[in-house]
Amino acid sequence: MHTETLPSSLILKNLKEMQFLDSLHQRHYANRSMPRKHILIYPEPVLKNRAKEIDSIDLDVVTLVEDMEEAMYQAPGVGLAAPQVGCARRLILVDPTAGKESGNLLVILNPVIVEREGKVTDSEMCLSVPEISVDVPRSEKILIQGVNMDGKEVRIEAEGFLARIFQHEIDHLDGRVILDYASALKRAIYLKKKKKGKI
Ligand SMILES: [Zn+2]
Numbered sequence: 001m002h003t004e005t006l007p008s009s010l011i012l013k014n015l016k017e018m019q020f021l022d023s024l025h026q027r028h029y030a031n032r033s034m035p036r037k038h039i040l041i042y043p044e045p046v047l048k049n050r051a052k053e054i055d056s057i058d059l060d061v062v063t064l065v066e067d068m069e070e071a072m073y074q075a076p077g078v079g080l081a082a083p084q085v086g087c088a089r090r091l092i093l094v095d096p097t098a099g100k101e102s103g104n105l106l107v108i109l110n111p112v113i114v115e116r117e118g119k120v121t122d123s124e125m126c127l128s129v130p131e132i133s134v135d136v137p138r139s140e141k142i143l144i145q146g147v148n149m150d151g152k153e154v155r156i157e158a159e160g161f162l163a164r165i166f167q168h169e170i171d172h173l174d175g176r177v178i179l180d181y182a183s184a185l186k187r188a189i190y191l192k193k194k195k196k197g198k199i
Helices: 008-033 058-074 160-173 182-195
Strands: 079-081 091-094 106-117 120-126 131-139 142-146 151-161
Touching: 058 079, 058 091, 058 160, 091 160, 106 151, 106 160, 120 160, 131 160, 131 182, 142 160, 151 160
Parallel strands: none
Antiparallel strands: 079 091, 091 106, 106 142, 120 131, 142 151
């Protein structure tokens, strides 16, 4: 074997170097790929309660938005609500083109649906309720009122897929998830799987 011709100290040194480089690489990789906030999985209590209104845009809110942005794009997902990262505040991030096109991120504080029109049922998935899809009836067209990160009041008209994402995320602020629209059997199967650690 080739290694037999090398002094044993050299082999050891190389091995140590390799392990050192490997640990450096792992640390670098972990830093780059791990979001600062984890997305919580149902039935985590924060996902079942009503979140509180935000009355000032302070450093905590700015940091929360940054962390949520990172977690959402990492997942990847088209929307994320603050309770999903463990924060019971009324804040949502929505980006219907996540992973396809950049520059379409909407950050809305204290969103409220002020007008609704039509009804359409379609299947939805949720980062906090993995491995399941549920048919959820939603309004086809909505008008949302809220506050943006500049503290300005905004009104957004949304329909179709975008309207669905908004309604899904606002549901999270009221402690509602897609499982609440599922049959009792589907819910029981999910909770059993979760309990067994299969999710
Ligand atoms: Zn969700």
